[in-house]
Amino acid sequence: MALIAxxxxxxxxxxxxxxxxxxxxxxxxESAAVLEALLQGTSLPPAHGAVHALAAEIxxxxxxxxAAMRAGGEAESSSSAGMKRKPAAGAATSRxxxxxxNGGGAAPAPTRVEKARTSEDGFLWRKYGQKEIKNSKxxxxxxxxxxxxxxxxxxxxxxxxxxxxxxxxxxxxxxxxTCSCQTAAASAAxxxxxxxxxxxxxxxxxxxxxxxxxxxxLYDDGDVWREAAATPPSSRQSRCSPEGDGQESGVKMSxxxxxxxxxxxxxxxxxxxxxxxASPALEPDLxxxxxxxxxxxSSFIDADEFINFDEIDLFQI
DNA sequence: CTGATTTGACCCGT
DNA sequence: ACGGGTCAAATCAG
Numbered sequence: 001m002a003l004i005a006x007x008x009x010x011x012x013x014x015x016x017x018x019x020x021x022x023x024x025x026x027x028x029x030e031s032a033a034v035l036e037a038l039l040q041g042t043s044l045p046p047a048h049g050a051v052h053a054l055a056a057e058i059x060x061x062x063x064x065x066x067a068a069m070r071a072g073g074e075a076e077s078s079s080s081a082g083m084k085r086k087p088a089a090g091a092a093t094s095r096x097x098x099x100x101x102n103g104g105g106a107a108p109a110p111t112r113v114e115k116a117r118t119s120e121d122g123f124l125w126r127k128y129g130q131k132e133i134k135n136s137k138x139x140x141x142x143x144x145x146x147x148x149x150x151x152x153x154x155x156x157x158x159x160x161x162x163x164x165x166x167x168x169x170x171x172x173x174x175x176x177x178t179c180s181c182q183t184a185a186a187s188a189a190x191x192x193x194x195x196x197x198x199x200x201x202x203x204x205x206x207x208x209x210x211x212x213x214x215x216x217x218l219y220d221d222g223d224v225w226r227e228a229a230a231t232p233p234s235s236r237q238s239r240c241s242p243e244g245d246g247q248e249s250g251v252k253m254s255x256x257x258x259x260x261x262x263x264x265x266x267x268x269x270x271x272x273x274x275x276x277x278a279s280p281a282l283e284p285d286l287x288x289x290x291x292x293x294x295x296x297x298s299s300f301i302d303a304d305e306f307i308n309f310d311e312i313d314l315f316q317i
Numbered sequence: 318c319t320g321a322t323t324t325g326a327c328c329c330g331t
Numbered sequence: 332a333c334g335g336g337t338c339a340a341a342t343c344a345g
């Protein structure tokens with residue numbers, strides 16, 4: 001299923017790291033081409049480890065590119081993503097202010113609705129509430145951007161397991177990221193209708209999979225969805241994809257909630273999908289392509305980090 | 318100790 | 332009154 005970039009509006013901040021990011025993204029595209037060749041040259045089963053490893057490296061590259069873009073955007077703000085409680089005094093008044101700002105107690109109109117098998121999206125979210133919803137089997141989880149306090153980012157999202165398919169999460173986004181967590185890549189891609197520019201932020205496996213009838217795959221660099229399956233939660237912190245290295249996302253840290261402890265068995269890729277690939281048998285040339293250590297530490301990505309692109313639906317409101 | 322999550326309470330619209 | 336969204340003290344975890 002195609003993953004289509006949506007909703008990312010933008011305030012693309014021209015960044016000094018933009019060129020490096022572009023280079024990284026270009027590298028990612030090169031690897032995509034290699035992957036294509038690999039797929040075409042060897043009739044590998046879809047779940048072959050090398051294929052996944054390559055895809056993972058592509059993802060890694062994109063992540064780094066996004067990180068670079070972010071670094072160029074606002075270097076000062078991301079250093080303090082910690083909790084900053086507001087003074088208890090005046091809570092009531094602030095609530096009133098919130099109500100007024102939002103046009104009432106109701107949430108603003110959603111900007112985007114997505115369905116995915118993981119609620120991970122590459123952004124750094126902080127859970128602020130959970131509510132049982134009437135006539136719904138699953139609670140709704142409330143998240144806001146972790147940079148709300150620092151950057152005044154108003155992005156929020158609601159995550160709820162689908163009624164029809166519990167392995168799916170319905171994620172409703174409200175507002176746009178105006179913080180350092182926002183990916184300039186998405187903004188640039190959205191703002192600029194230059195095709196070549198756009199292509200820099202799209203990994204297109206279409207030609208590689210055309211023979212098998214799969215549609216072109218678009219990688220939403222603004223919302224990087226990735227499997228967050230069995231990775232042990234070494235940290236409870238949510239993360240932006242560019243910073244992350246395969247840890248659980250912020251919506252999956254709860255020890256009690258199926259949604260957060262995730263992915264639920266049905267939500268996780270099958271073993272075949274998240275094939276273990278500690279030492280993918282890549283060809284030397286291929287490895288050369290994949291030697292991106294110049295861009296920083298590049299411990300090989302865990303299979304758990306693989307995006308399962310087939311598991312994502314995006315809907316633009 | 319720091320920072321994220323939990324969860325009951327509060328607020329607002331219907 | 333009820334449902335949904337948010338707040339914030341308490342709690343948990345690294």
